[in-house]
Every structure is written in structure tokens, then in C-alpha cells.
Amino acid sequence: MKKNLHPQYASTFDAGLLLLRLLFGLSMLLGHGLGKWNMLFSGEEVKFFDLLGIGAVASLALAVFAEVICSLLLSLGLLTRWALIPLIITMAIAVFSVHINDGFNGMEKALLYGVGYISLFLTGPGWYSMDSFLSRKSKQ
Numbered sequence: 001m002k003k004n005l006h007p008q009y010a011s012t013f014d015a016g017l018l019l020l021r022l023l024f025g026l027s028m029l030l031g032h033g034l035g036k037w038n039m040l041f042s043g044e045e046v047k048f049f050d051l052l053g054i055g056a057v058a059s060l061a062l063a064v065f066a067e068v069i070c071s072l073l074l075s076l077g078l079l080t081r082w083a084l085i086p087l088i089i090t091m092a093i094a095v096f097s098v099h100i101n102d103g104f105n106g107m108e109k110a111l112l113y114g115v116g117y118i119s120l121f122l123t124g125p126g127w128y129s130m131d132s133f134l135s136r137k138s139k140q
Contacts, residue, residue, distance in 0.1 A: 017126030024116045025075030033067030040064050051097050066090040077129020084121045088114060
């Protein structure tokens with residue numbers, strides 16, 4: 001897609017992708033992931049949504065993986081598209097299972113995260129990412 005942009009706008013395109021990665025990655029990590037991390041490792045009984053039928057603890061562990069590990073990878077722009085897959089799946093579960101009966105206001109945040117993640121998956125991480133840096137370095 002960047003090839004179609006006028007060179008004058010290419011750097012702003014990449015700066016926009018950086019801002020989106022940082023916003024979606026760090027917001028998920030700090031606003032949702034760390035709370036689930038604490039819940040998982042608190043030693044208390046875990047009460048968590050179990051859509052997949054694997055148990056509350058395993059379901060929570062998968063959510064922690066997506067919301068902590070994958071959010072960190074997204075923020076860094078490292079293994080970006082791979083990191084986005086668990087985040088997209090997590091938001092799909094949140095929208096279509098956890099918040100399906102909450103109306104639009106209840107599912108709005110998960111929907112916005114999900115659309116943001118899908119958009120970043122389609123565009124890629126951009127120039128200002130570890131993926132791009134490693135790709136440039138391997139071509140030298």
C-alpha cells in the first residue's frame with residue numbers, strides 16, 4: 001500500500017502506524033492485560049469466561065498471553081502480524097461471546113480494539129518497527 005503513496009506522505013503513513021501500534025498495544029497491556037496477569041498469578045480461585053471448554057484457568061492464560069505478550073510484541077513491532085492473530089481472536093470472543101448481550105455500548109471497546117488489530121494486520125507494522133529494522137538489517 002505504501003508504494004502507492006506519494007513519497008512526501010510515506011513517512012507520515014509509517015508514523016501513523018507507529019502511533020496506532022503503540023496506542024493499541026500499550027492500552028491493551030496496561031488497561032486489560034496486567035489486571036488479568038495479576039488475576040492469573042494471584043493464587044486465588046480463577047473465575048473467567050470459558051468459551052472454548054478448556055477451563056477458566058487455561059482460558060485466562062490464553063487471554064493473558066494475548067493481552068500481555070502479544071500486546072508487547074505489537075508495541076515493539078516485533079512479529080507483528082503473528083502477535084495480532086491472538087489479539088484478534090481475543091477481541092472476537094469478547095465481542096461475539098462475552099459482550100454479545102450488552103448492546104453496542106458494552107461491546108464498543110472490544111469492537112474498536114478488534115477493528116484496530118485487523119487494520120494493523122492488513123497494513124503491517126510500518127517502517128518504525130522491529131520487523132522492518134530486522135528486515136533491513138538482513139538485506140545488508
